[in-house]
Amino acid sequence: MIVISRSQLEYIAPSSEAVISGVKHISSYNWIDAPTPTIVVPGAPARWNPPKGPQDLAADSGDIYEAQYAARKLDCPLEPLFRSVHAEHDAFDLNAVDVVTDRGNIRKLLSFITLEPKKKKYFEGFTIYVEVVQNTALFCRDEAVTAESGRDYGFWGHGCEFEKAYTVPRVAGSTAHHRVISYQFGGLHFLVRHETDGYVEDTGDSCGSVARAMQGLVLAPTTAPTRMAGSTLSVARGGEVVPLCATLEIKTHTIRYMLTFSKLAARQLWISQTPKLVRACHDRGWFEEPQVEDVTAQIQQWEADNQPILKKLAWLMQRIVVLTKASPGGRVRIKCHVPGDKLVISPYDGPKLLPADLYAKWTAKAPSSRPTSPAAAKETAENAQQNTKRVNGTGIGQSTAVTSMDPTAAHFHFGLPTPDAAKGGQDKTPN
Structure with missing residues (x-):
């Protein structure tokens, strides 16, 4: 057993910059409602389609997935990631990859590094399992909670209802869209999986022209789901690849809790290199018209400011x-x-x-x-x-x-x- 304390990290001072470089889209997929665990590759995120004017939205209700794979009784949480990668790239070279992980694992490790004494009472412990296959380290977080209901806490917020009102699903029966990207960081080659809330079709550049071509389409699977022997996961083909440059993160918050970029969004967007952000402020469910922000420059600045x-x-x-x-x-x-x-x-x-x-x-x-x-x-x-x-x-x-x-x-x-x-x-x- 080895113990690493936060105080000991103060003595670590690498000489080179810790920056993300060489970002590439690798694959994507959607979870869909089905009797057995099923994904559609490449799928597509929901399209940003805001209604005009302010909106009065109800609070979230029902079950909210904390971990889709666990809630759907999938035996191997990383399996959808690899199935989607090999569906898109049959000869993908896994030997060239050092780390495969979800965005959430990196966020948890960052929370350990930066935890302030006054925030310890809000800290929740975590468990991450790591397995090395040849030269590749697979990171998998243990999710104690798979799905939660607003009834358990009395109130969940408005995030899900906001997405229903302001986005249009692109894949029939979809419950979530996940993407896999690759990049270099800290001398390691990463594959990172993250959930994507949506995409913006009108960006005014070549990225936007690809997204605009998909406007109005609701995509059904183009092949019947198939399952590998020994697996509980079914994979169907369907959807269209949306470029990373059009992807969007949505954050809702109350007027009493202003969401600054560095407070929450920065780390999440930095890890997934998501360039667009919507910060939707509400007063007891009353939302003013939100704006889409291009936060590419802010992500780069946050990276420069947080080198230690x-x-x-x-x-x-x-x-x-x-x-x-x-x-x-x-x-x-x-x-x-x-x-x-x-x-x-x-x-x-x-x-x-x-x-x-x-x-x-x-x-x-x-x-x-x-x-x-x-x-x-x-x-x-x-x-x-x-x-x-x-x-x-x-x-x-x-x-x-x-x-x-x-x-x-x-x-x-x-x-x-x-x-x-x-x-x-x-x-x-x-x-």
Whole structure:
């Protein structure tokens, strides 16, 4: 077991910038109402279609999905992500991917890094499972709650009713649209899945022309759902790919709680690189006309202003990947208990994160044969050297290094990679 405390992260100071680059759309899908778990690939998000003038909306009611896959009794939460990727790209190279995760996992790790003492009473603990397949780390959050009802709390807000009034579904029977994007961050190649609230068709550029061509279409699946042997998930073809540049995040808030960009939206939009935002303010359900904001520049500015936080996030992601590779069986469980002062990382021998057939999508190519750029190798070495100097001078350098998880723990100086990991090679796993 290894423990990483928030206070120890103060001594981490990578030299390079922690920025997202090389963003690409990979795949997408919609969950649809069906007797068995079913997705439509590529699907399409709802179209932004606001009514004119102010609107008086009822409060949300009924069940609200917190985790579609769990509420639908899907055995492997990451399965829809991989099914959609391989439906769109039959020969997609998973060996080139370092991390596969939902946006929510990154948000949880950011909340751990930045938690303020005055907000600890609102903090909810979390659990993330990580499994390494060849050189790829799969992150999967344990969702204790799958679906909740407004009746359980007396009031849920107006978010769902707002989306019903201001957007038009594009896929018949859809309950949610999810997208998978790829990018580079902190020296790692990510695949990130996130939910998309909608898209804007009138953006006045080439991106908008693609979205406008889809106006008015309600898309039904074009093929009958099929299911792989051993899987509980059915996959149908249907919908149209909407470009990332047209996608939209919707946030509703009361007039008594002003939603600043940096307060909530920034982290969420930064992780998914969603360029459009609607902040819909209401007074007991009375909404004035909302506006669509292009927040691309604000996301970039937030990234520049929050480098100390993002450098810690980059280091933490790298550290988790290294520890998982060193763990028996290549699997760990990350737990953050209330009040959220530390992450406890321990070996895990529970269920696998994917159905058996998906593991075959990784080729037999050795992870160590992946090319490493000279710049990346230099960055890793510089960061390790700087962090070793900082941590060793604090007197806490050995506080988290003693562990039965990794026989090379003596080579760690408060979470620094082993020499093998720094060179990009595959860590040794105990017998």
